[in-house]
Amino acid sequence: MALNATLNLKKKMQAGKIVFGQTIGPGNDPEKTVQALKSYGYDFIMMENEHSLVNKETVYEYIGASRKMELPILLRPEEKDANYRCFMDAGVNGLMMPGVNTVEDALFAVNQCYFTPIGHRGTGIGMSPYLLDSQNAGEMLLSDICEYVNDNVVLFPQTESLQCISNLHRILSLEGITGTIVGANDLVLDIYGTPPKMLRSETVTAKPVEDRLREIARICQQAKKVAGIGGFAPKGLARWAKEGYTLFMLGNVMNNNYEKLKPGIEEMKSLLGL
Numbered sequence: 001m002a003l004n005a006t007l008n009l010k011k012k013m014q015a016g017k018i019v020f021g022q023t024i025g026p027g028n029d030p031e032k033t034v035q036a037l038k039s040y041g042y043d044f045i046m047m048e049n050e051h052s053l054v055n056k057e058t059v060y061e062y063i064g065a066s067r068k069m070e071l072p073i074l075l076r077p078e079e080k081d082a083n084y085r086c087f088m089d090a091g092v093n094g095l096m097m098p099g100v101n102t103v104e105d106a107l108f109a110v111n112q113c114y115f116t117p118i119g120h121r122g123t124g125i126g127m128s129p130y131l132l133d134s135q136n137a138g139e140m141l142l143s144d145i146c147e148y149v150n151d152n153v154v155l156f157p158q159t160e161s162l163q164c165i166s167n168l169h170r171i172l173s174l175e176g177i178t179g180t181i182v183g184a185n186d187l188v189l190d191i192y193g194t195p196p197k198m199l200r201s202e203t204v205t206a207k208p209v210e211d212r213l214r215e216i217a218r219i220c221q222q223a224k225k226v227a228g229i230g231g232f233a234p235k236g237l238a239r240w241a242k243e244g245y246t247l248f249m250l251g252n253v254m255n256n257n258y259e260k261l262k263p264g265i266e267e268m269k270s271l272l273g274l
Helices: 007-015 030-040 056-068 085-090 105-111 142-151 162-174 184-192 208-224 234-241 259-273
Strands: 019-024 043-050 073-076 095-096 156-159 179-183 228-229 246-252
Touching: 007 142, 007 156, 007 184, 019 259, 030 043, 030 056, 030 246, 030 259, 043 056, 043 142, 056 073, 056 085, 085 105, 095 105, 095 179, 105 156, 105 162, 156 162, 162 179, 179 208, 179 246, 208 228, 234 259, 246 259
Parallel strands: 019 043, 019 246, 043 073, 073 095, 095 156, 156 179, 179 228, 228 246
Antiparallel strands: none
16 A cells, blocks of 8 residues: 555645546446546546435445555545545545635635644544555554644635635635635536526636636636636636646546546547647
């Protein structure tokens, strides 16, 4: 079991490198899914618990498979204030938090995900071999345990509303916040109220939405934090790479359909010259 896989991902993102993530829903074989996504070139996987049904035992299987493949595993919890501490103690490496609008929303996540001196996380050490990547906690200083876990956490509050955009510079200034991932379709609903008579693919390319997406990218660049986005086809995502986005969520894995998603990342890499 490799050490510091998530810390290495964090360093890659901080260096401005492009990274790819894949959202995982229900109905999949964990080991086959993770192995396939790793071979396709994904940098991390994201368990989807806000919009789909994936039980805790299955998430634990994914944690084991992700460690075997040295692929960081993140979680989108049901709510921004959900009880996700058990997932973190089981070995989930970070969160994409839905519904974050304020600094207080983001600070709640920081306090739950990070040990002191960054946050106020409770100690569940020893409940899973994956939290410390099979290191022997009994032979480690408590300060080293806290440092190792903190190093291997990433935290992305989602930007899904105009209120969040107005607070984003302060949210990103919090220690422990890695960046933001835009929820483009929820942002559309917040901007328009009642959706206009357009296809979903048309709404995310409307000028009011694109103006806000550029604003988010600028705020992230000023804060030197990661700007992430999903909800577009590869050509659409490649456009946003030119605007400063470096983290891209590509599709969803459900019912073992991972083979159908391989062309998407191949196209994306080709468009970006990777």
